[in-house]
Amino acid sequence: MPFYLLLIFSIFQMFAGAVVAGEQYQQVQIVDPYIELQTGSGSGYPVFYVVERGGWIEIIKRKTDWFKVRANGKTGWVRREQLEQTLTPAGKKLDIRDASINDFLRRDWEMGLSSGDYNGSTIITAYSGYALSENLSVELSLSHVLGKYSSSILPNLDLLAHPFPEWRVSPYFALGTGKIKTSKRTVLAQTDDETDTTSHVGLGVRIYLSKRYILRLDYKNFVVFKSQDKNQENDTWQIGFAVFY
């Protein structure tokens, strides 16, 4: 038991140490007529202090769209929009703008979760993609299908073509291959797991929402190469949410 306590204590020390080590905060000067310091990182928290134009503040950290700042010994939270006009000591504008559709066009990584219907069963998918060029990206995904009589795990590798990357609602075509491992319900007596190879074609659309967020609608037609002679075709419809970097 003392060992666990020590471990927990040292982990906390580590975090506390990280906080102390980061003491060299960024200093910026206010250009707006004034900024308001609130007691919490949400719009409902009361304003308790105001820093006027020309005042210097230290930026301690950020949580979503809120910045924790220190000014004249007071520490509070400021909304991002209020800090966009502030200047760095070199006289430049502080670059804390939101990601925009331009960043969407130049994204490298995309990570998301989606869910929907796989041949009448529920499917949950986690995926991660990397843009090779504006028009081409590769994607690795892992899906879990939960059916009445069986459940399956599907790892997949996809190549995606985006013919109109500059559109806000941008369609894509997918071509991919993977595996499907199916476990039958134990009540059905037949309990052997089956693993088969699959390939699929698909099409979908990425919708740029705002900031770093993408909504995605996706259709895929899977062909499962069964160990028996007959191949099986499965339609998959999914809706997903993703962030990009």
Next chain:
Amino acid sequence: MANRFCSILLSQLKLISISIFLFVSQAVTAIEDNKTGSIAEDNPVIEPIIYRKEVNESRIDSENFEATLFAGVLSIEDFGSSGITGARFAFHVSELFFFEASAGQSKAGETSYERLSGSAKLLTDEQRNLSYYDVSIGYNVLPGEAFLTKNMAFNTAFYLVAGMGSTRFANDERKTINYGFGYRFLATDWMAVHADVRDHVFDMELLGEVKTTHNVEMSFGLSVFF
């Protein structure tokens, strides 16, 4: 006397030669500078020392992720209540919304039938293991402050969550819907205490016919933001 004269002459000569050397060298550099055409620009009289403090925006510590360890009680329908432990990982999208992935594990007890009948066991020991994962969306419906003393306030939030996932119980994976609510108490900016209530809904067919079960989980958690 002659010696002294000599030494003065020598020192004079030394001075003259040094000044000639300096003059010539200056003239040469002046000519060279004239060639490039910038005396003043290249050799300012006073070199100002400027320490520019640049702001590196990427160095602003961003804390939008939250990792939680939790422990509590899970009531497994027909199988009594058992302890549960698990972990959560949340991504705070905005001040209101967050996404969350959870995983937990527990072990079911015995049904009343098993206890009353004495020997008949519905499940083996291994089949009683229950584990689940889910992905959910959360909404901070009531952000607020809690006042511990007159001068001590802590930020809090009451939130709702709903999502879906899978529960593995009795060796089978079951589609599971989860929904619930929780209370987040931020002890510091980067550490919070959670109290959560979640209902995990999935279908079971162990006792003959298929029925929808509600499995309520109550837990306390400790989280860090990073």
